Amino acid sequence: MGEVQAALGHRAVGLTLTNCGKEPHQVYGYPTVQALDPDGKVLDIWVNRGSSYMGQDKGPASVILDPGESVRSLLSWTSNPSAGRLRQASALAIAPAPGGEAQKFPLEGEMRTVDELTLTAWSAGSAG
16 A cells, blocks of 8 residues: 545545565456454445546456566545545555455544545556
8 A cells, every 4th residue: 555645535545466476366356445443343434446536447357467566456535524424444454355365554644534435446557
């Protein structure tokens, strides 16, 4: 997870998945993301797949990653008080695919205010 960027009540962060193994690895679809409260419990936050204000989704495509190669996804969310579903997230749990092992990334300050999450599919090009 890269640095969170902000624009007009919207937030976005680039996600990078790198094949650190010694064999090629197939990647398809979208990462999974959950917003967590301070106790590590999953918050009731909508998670959408597709385009957002911060970036366009090219849709899922199968990518074979050779060792050292990477794919990217863009994770975005709104922090709009008029949305009515705002939650304070302490962290994001991000996995490369459903059922995969998630890593936790802390959120701080105004970046903690989450309405709904939107993900673009893994792509060999730039995310968004």
